[in-house]
Amino acid sequence: MDVFVTGGTGGIGSAVVKQLAQDGCQVIGLSRSDQSAEKLRRLGASAYPGDLRDPATWVERATACDAVVHLGATFSSDMGKVDRIAMLEMKKAARHRKQPLKVVYTGGIWLYPPCKAGDMLNEKTPFSPLPAFRFMTETIKTLSTGTDLALCVVHPALVCGPDFGPVAEMTAALKQSGRFETRASEHTFWPLVEVSDLARLYALVLRQTRFRMSVIGSGISGVSVDHLTSHISARHGKPLEIVTQPAPEGIDRDQDWAAGYALSQSADNTHAKRLLSWSPEHAAVEDLVISLSR
Known part of the structure; x- marks a missing residue:
């Protein structure tokens, strides 16, 4: 399978690319610099030059593949606009295909409301998304209409890797000052997923012949801070x-990406397990912490 990423x-993307390459997929990664191209090659992928902000440079190549996994985001003030235009252009470019293009779109747990x-x-x-991620729900709706695309949406929980995510950030804070500043309180619940577990979920999604689905990727359903x-x-x-830190004064809610840490959520992973036979290896907090400890 040819997969454009x-x-x-x-x-997250590095883990997904590595997993797909190990599974035998021919992975083509969008690359806007020599450095990113070299990193993609080290992960087992080939690099295709282009920029998420300029979909004309890459959508034809992407839609020539068997599937597209969309993990890119600018995290800039125009993030929503960039994402929406890119996905609309990709959908338009897919019209010439004989078969619908498989697309895995990355949503997120912060598209959902807090839990009681x-x-x-x-x-x-x-959905009840944070303002900063509201654009995703509109894009998902757009990609779901019509017959040009076969869409799957993966909603990752808070992703934990060796160098990023809550566990790594808390560990770094412990070593530096012993104080971890966050929008959450001690009683806030976070759903978590280890990055390689999440990568396997993406790989399992791509193998499905049924390809109009939504899955929550939560290895640990919820743990209090x-x-x-x-x-x-x-x-x-x-x-x-x-x-616990309040929201910064004067911050634009449409750019307040950290607000999600204040949401208290627990997420059921039964659907992903039953539908895809997903079995996260890091399903206990102790295992996750030990795995990511340095």
Whole structure:
């Protein structure tokens, strides 16, 4: 299978590219620099020059593949506009195909509302996105209409890798100052997923013949910040203090990407397990912390 990947050199994208290459896919990664092209090659992919902001440079190549995995994002003030234009141009370019183009679009757990105690989100929970990510729900709706694309949306929980995500950030804070500043409180619940587990979920999605679906990628359905802190502190033998920070004064809500950390959420992963036989290896907090400890 030929798979075109945007955002293939990011934290999540690198793991997905590596997993797909190991599975025998011919992976083509969008690359806007020599450095990113070299990183893609090291991961087992080939590089195709282009820029997410300029879809004319890459959509024809992307739609010539069997599938597209969209992981790219600018995290700039015009992130939503860039994403929407890119996806619309890709959909337009896919019209010439004899078969619908498989597209895996990356949503996120912050498209869903906070949970009440004891409740869990699932794929049928109505969207209630943070303002900064509202554009995703509109893009998902657009990509879902018509017959040009066969769409799957993956909604990752808070992704944890060796150098990014809550566990890595809390560990770094513990070593530097012993204080972790966050928008969450000690009682906030976070759903978590280890990055290689998430990469396997993307790979499983691509293998499906049925390809109009939505799955939540949550290896650990929900853990309180306090409980996660206790595991990290025990692992390193030092106490970590949680310092809850309010939203910065005057911040534009449409660009307040960190607001999601204040959401208390738990996410049911039953659908992904049953539909795709996904079996995350890091399904316990202790295992996740040990795996990512340095």
